[in-house]
Structures are given as structure tokens and as C-alpha cells.
Amino acid sequence: MTKEEExxxxxxxxxxRIGVLTATHGAKAGHPGGSLSAADVFTYLYFKExxxxxxxPKWEGRDRFVLSKGHTAPGLYAxxxxxxxxxxxxxxxxxxxxSYLQGHPNMDTVPGVDMSTGSLGQGVSxxxxxxxxxxxxxxxxxxxTLLGDGELQEGQVWEALMFAAHYRLDNLCVIIDHNxxxxxxxxxxxxxxxxxxxxxxAFGLNVFQIDGHDFQAMEKAFGAxxxxxxxxxxxxxxxxxxxxxxxxxxxxxxxxxxxxDEEYTRGMxxxxxxLAELEAV
Amino acid sequence: xxxxxxxATRQSYGEALKELGALHNDIVVLDADLANATKTExxxxxxxxxxxxCGIAESDMMCVAAGLATTGYVPFxxxxxxxxxGRAFEQVRNSIGYPHLNxxxxxxxxxxxxxxxxxxxxxxxxxxxxxxxxxMVVMSPADDVEAKAMVNAAYEHDGPVYMRFSRYGAPVIHxxxxxxxxxxxxxxxxxxxxxxxxxxxxxxxxxxxxxxxxAQQGISARVINMATIKPLDEELVLKAARECGKIxxxxxxxxxxxxxxxxxAVIAKHGLPCSVERVGVNDEFGHSGSAGELxxxxxxxAGHILETVLHLFRQPIYKIT
Numbered sequence: 263m264t265k266e267e268e269x270x271x272x273x274x275x276x277x278x279r280i281g282v283l284t285a286t287h288g289a290k291a292g293h294p295g296g297s298l299s300a301a302d303v304f305t306y307l308y309f310k311e312x313x314x315x316x317x318x319p320k321w322e323g324r325d326r327f328v329l330s331k332g333h334t335a336p337g338l339y340a341x342x343x344x345x346x347x348x349x350x351x352x353x354x355x356x357x358x359x360x361s362y363l364q365g366h367p368n369m370d371t372v373p374g375v376d377m378s379t380g381s382l383g384q385g386v387s388x389x390x391x392x393x394x395x396x397x398x399x400x401x402x403x404x405x406x407t408l409l410g411d412g413e414l415q416e417g418q419v420w421e422a423l424m425f426a427a428h429y430r431l432d433n434l435c436v437i438i439d440h441n442x443x444x445x446x447x448x449x450x451x452x453x454x455x456x457x458x459x460x461x462x463x464a465f466g467l468n469v470f471q472i473d474g475h476d477f478q479a480m481e482k483a484f485g486a487x488x489x490x491x492x493x494x495x496x497x498x499x500x501x502x503x504x505x506x507x508x509x510x511x512x513x514x515x516x517x518x519x520x521x522x523d524e525e526y527t528r529g530m531x532x533x534x535x536x537l538a539e540l541e542a543v
Numbered sequence: 544x545x546x547x548x549x550x551a552t553r554q555s556y557g558e559a560l561k562e563l564g565a566l567h568n569d570i571v572v573l574d575a576d577l578a579n580a581t582k583t584e585x586x587x588x589x590x591x592x593x594x595x596x597c598g599i600a601e602s603d604m605m606c607v608a609a610g611l612a613t614t615g616y617v618p619f620x621x622x623x624x625x626x627x628x629g630r631a632f633e634q635v636r637n638s639i640g641y642p643h644l645n646x647x648x649x650x651x652x653x654x655x656x657x658x659x660x661x662x663x664x665x666x667x668x669x670x671x672x673x674x675x676x677x678x679m680v681v682m683s684p685a686d687d688v689e690a691k692a693m694v695n696a697a698y699e700h701d702g703p704v705y706m707r708f709s710r711y712g713a714p715v716i717h718x719x720x721x722x723x724x725x726x727x728x729x730x731x732x733x734x735x736x737x738x739x740x741x742x743x744x745x746x747x748x749x750x751x752x753x754x755x756x757x758a759q760q761g762i763s764a765r766v767i768n769m770a771t772i773k774p775l776d777e778e779l780v781l782k783a784a785r786e787c788g789k790i791x792x793x794x795x796x797x798x799x800x801x802x803x804x805x806x807x808a809v810i811a812k813h814g815l816p817c818s819v820e821r822v823g824v825n826d827e828f829g830h831s832g833s834a835g836e837l838x839x840x841x842x843x844x845a846g847h848i849l850e851t852v853l854h855l856f857r858q859p860i861y862k863i864t
Binding site for chain 1: 571595597598600602603605606607608609610611612613614615616618633634637638641642643
């Protein structure tokens with residue numbers, strides 16, 4: 263990846279974060295913390311990795327993305343909007359009555375959403391079904407799914423991972439947003455996860471562990487994952503919850519709370535400054 | 544009906560899948576380590592590359608089915624009713640029902656006639672659970688002929704379908720050559736004017752037997768096979784209520800949330816003066832025993848249906864003047 267391309271992705275990620283703030287502020291609800299920790303991977307997926315066509319969101323040959331941690335819909339919606347699936351101006355209607363931007367992703371109403379999710383642990387199983395179907399059809403399309411770290415406490419995740427390894431779904435890439443925080447506190451206090459990479463490896467996945475805010479590292483890991491044959495890949499992203507907005511960073515309280523007017527203004531000022539800095543590079 | 548051929552509808556399910564699989568390449572079958580019991584092994588033998596065992600993981604299986612449906616396959620996801628509708632309820636609700644995906648759920652071992660396994664495996668709540676999901680079609684066939692036709696109809700239907708089959712043999716009451724099945728349409732097996740018996744599954748044959756005895760006692764019973772619980776054939780229920788004034792519903796399910804309550808809701812909505820009695824499992828768990836013993840003990844038999852009808856005739860009749 264050239265430096266220029268990296269800067270472009272970082273600028274886009276900044277816009278996605280602005281979208282997250284705009285959407286959750288507009289909704290007066292939603293989940294900014296996990297949307298911001300995953301903003302970089304949303305950006306990487308929708309602006310670099312995925313083979314998709316915003317003009318034809320149901321194109322059969324497209325790569326699929328399943329947001330298994332469906333509560334971070336604001337991050338997904340922002341990436342989809344900036345990628346051209348629907349107007350960026352619609353983001354503030356998130357969670358409003360009669361808006362198509364439901365609180366959790368709805369594949370029937372939002373262009374570009376490949377699976378309705380929200381109940382943790384289910385998206386990864388759905389992604390397995392998609393990967394199996396595409397593989398059987400001889401399609402070159404790949405399936406990506408993003409899980410939260412707390413989500414790994416759902417038993418179904420491990421049922422799905424067994425399935426993925428058993429059926430050698432090498433067209434499946436399981437991404438974990440490891441920001442270390444969940445609603446009730448740090449993962450290790452709520453329900454210890456131990457070593458996530460070790461567990462994933464033991465379940466038969468090819469595991470990469472990288473800095474989840476480093477596009478160069480993402481390019482290497484996602485590129486290598488595409489080359490892995492006969493087993494699914496997992497990419498564990500080490501991230502900071504609330505990344506990009508100083509008062510949200512590392513703060514568990516921002517898991518599911520919207521910024522008020524003052525906080526929104528401050529956050530937007532920070533992100534605009536970051537964007538301006540990148541524009542000046 | 545001792546001489547009548549009996550077939551467990553789980554067997555019909557397996558055979559129908561195989562026949563349908565030969566015609567349609569988009570059919571895939573999922574099972575959760577019960578292919579031998581749900582009879583999807585019949586399909587598996589014929590089409591091994593289109594049968595996927597998900598291991599003992601019903602929740603995962605339902606969502607895998609949802610994912611497969613998004614790629615254009617028509618998955619039939621199979622397990623016992625207890626695990627398909629019970630354990631995986633939330634997966635069926637959120638990953639299949641909410642996005643209205645084209646998944647067919649084939650649930651075998653429904654009801655108390657599971658027998659010896661006991662209460663943990665006797666699912667008498669599946670109609671209630673599945674009926675509550677918007678857009679879900681819920682059906683239970685009376686016999687082999689209807690079960691096979693139902694599997695075909697489920698494939699042709701665009702959207703989620705729940706089908707409940709039995710472990711216990713059901714007398715074959717339909718003629719395979721002349722039978723036609725339509726989702727959402729009840730079937731009048733016997734005409735009658737004094738009372739309507741509305742049943743499904745194993746209890747249809749029991750209802751016919753009860754009607755036969757009632758006829759000998761001068762009571763003309765209409766027998767309706769209501770294989771589709773949702774969407775319910777409201778027209779047929781209303782017609783029965785108007786013309787007979789008395790209804791007895793019969794199902795191998797809790798009296799809470801199943802066919803009986805669905806029938807009551809229709810009659811109440813239209814304010815018809817019609818008495819309804821529900822024959823079913825009375826808000827209690829089952830226990831081990833042979834299927835035949837259990838069905839008799841829990842009143843899911845011709846004798847108890849007969850008693851219920853006669854009881855209804857002893858009640859003061861409410862009339863609008």
C-alpha cells in the first residue's frame with residue numbers, strides 16, 4: 263500500500279467516524295464505542311477489500327459482509343453511505359420512526375446490508391451458510407463477518423467456528439474487534455476470554471493478530487487470508503473502543519450512549535481537525 | 544381402523560425430500576446429528592453432496608440455513624421439534640423470520656407420541672412458538688400422503704415454513720392419486736351439521752373414529768383436517784361455527800397457543816355464538832411411556848374426543864334471540 267493510499271483510507275475512516283457521531287447524535291441513541299473501534303476495518307473492507315458494486319447491491323458475484331456485532335450499525339451505515347450505497351444525509355435518521363436505518367442492520371431495508379443481525383452470535387453462523395452456498399456454487403466471492411470480543415461469550419459462535427473448519431470454508435474470514443470492553447466492563451472482569459487467538463487456532467482457523475487501526479497491517483493480513491486454502495481465516499484486531507474521539511477512547515460508558523449536543527460538537531471538532539491534518543499531508 | 548396402513552410422517556418427510564431433491568438442484572438438507580431419526584438420511588443417501596450435518600448445534604444450523612438461503616438455495620433444516628422450534632426459537636425468529644428468508648424447517652418427533660424419551664423430548668409447544676413469528680407458515684400433516692404433498696408445497700412457497708412430523712405411525716386416510724394440498728386450506732373429510740371437529744396431525748384419524756361413533760348415536764359431526772395452523776383457513780372455521788354452532792378442536796399440542804386458540808380467536812373476532820372445547824395437552828408436561836398409552840392417558844384419542852363432544856351437548860345452548 264502506498265503512503266498516498268493509506269492517507270486516503272485514513273481520511274475516509276475519519277469521515278466514517280464523523281458519520282458515526284452524526285448518526286448516533288441524530289438518533290439520541292445507538293452504539294458509538296464499538297462503531298468507532300471498528301471504523302478503520304469498516305473503511306478497509308468497503309474501500310479496499312470487498313468486491314462490491316454500490317449501484318447493484320444485490321449483485322450475485324459480490325463479496326458478502328455480515329455484521330455479527332449488529333449493534334455497531336452506525337459504523338456500517340456510515341461506511342455504506344460514504345461508499346455510495348445511500349445518501350450520507352440520511353445518517354441522522356438512524357433509529358427514527360419510519361427510517362430505513364433500523365437500530366440494527368436490516369437486509370430488507372438498507373442497500374448493501376447482506377444479513378439482518380443484532381442478536382449476538384447469529385451473524386457468524388449466517389456467514390458460514392453464505393460461505394458454504396457460494397463455495398458449492400463455485401463462486402469466487404468471499405464472505406467476511408465482524409464480531410465483537412464480548413460476542414465470543416455466546417456459545418453459538420463456537421458452534422459456527424466448528425462448522426467453518428469442518429466444511430473447510432476458506433472463503434470465510436472471521437474478524438474480531440478486540441477492544442477489550444463490553445457493556446458491564448472489561449471482558450476479563452465480565453467473563454474472561456483468555457487468549458482469543460489461541461482459542462481460534464484450536465478451533466481450526468488460520469489466525470492473524472494485528473493492530474486494528476493500522477491499514478498497512480490490514481492489507482498484509484487480509485491479503486494473506488485470501489491465500490489460505492482449506493481452512494477459514496480469523497483476523498483479531500487489537501483496537502481501542504471509541505477510537506478517534508478523545509473522551510470516548512477506552513471508556514466503557516460509551517458502549518451504548520449517544521453524544522449530547524455539547525459532546526457532539528466537541529467530537530466533531532476533533533474529527534474535523536484530524537481530517538484537516540490529513541488533508542494537509 | 545386396525546387394518547389401515549400406518550406410516551410415521553417423519554418417514555414421509557425423508558422420502559419426499561428425496562423425490563423433490565431429484566427434481567430440484569437448489570434443495571439442500573441440514574441436520575443436527577439426527578439424520579437417522581428425522582429420516583433425512585434417505586435424502587443423504589441419494590444426494591450426499593447436498594446434505595450437511597451441522598453436528599449437535601441446532602442454533603447454528605438454523606442460521607447456516609438462513610445464510611444458504613441468501614445464496615439461492617432452498618434449505619430444509621431438520622431436527623426434533625423440541626430443538627428446532629424450542630432451542631433454536633430465537634435463531635428462527637431473528638435470522639429466518641425477521642428477514643423472511645426462504646428456509647423450510649422440518650421438525651420431526653413432535654408432540655407427546657415421542658413416547659419413551661419422556662417430557663424433555665415431547666414438544667407440545669412448537670405450534671405456539673412458531674405461530675408467533677410474523678410471516679411463518681405452520682403446518683402438521685395427518686398422514687403420509689398429506690405429508691409428502693406438504694413438503695412439495697413448502698418448496699413451492701416463497702418464505703419460511705415450519706412443518707411438524709411425527710415419530711408414531713399415522714393411519715393413511717388420503718388417496719395419493721386424488722389428493723391435492725394447498726397451504727392455508729382446511730379439508731372437510733366428513734360433512735356434518737351438529738358439531739365440527741377440527742383437528743390436525745395424528746388426531747385427524749382419531750377424530751374420524753369419534754365421528755363414526757357419534758353418527759351411530761345420531762349426532763352429525765363435521766370433520767375438518769386443518770393441516771395449516773397458520774395462516775388459518777378462517778372461512779372454513781367461520782362456516783363451521785355458523786352451521787354447527789359447536790366446535791371441538793383436537794391437536795397433539797398444548798391447549799395454549801395452538802390450533803384450539805387459533806380457532807377461538809377467529810370465532811371471538813367475529814362474535815359468533817359458538818361453543819368451543821379444546822382437546823389437547825392440558826398445560827402439563829408429559830412423561831415416559833409408549834406412544835399409544837400416552838395418547839390415551841392424555842386424552843388425545845377418539846374416546847376422549849367423543850366424551851368431549853357429548854359433554855358439549857349436555858351444556859345449555861346459548862342462543863341469540
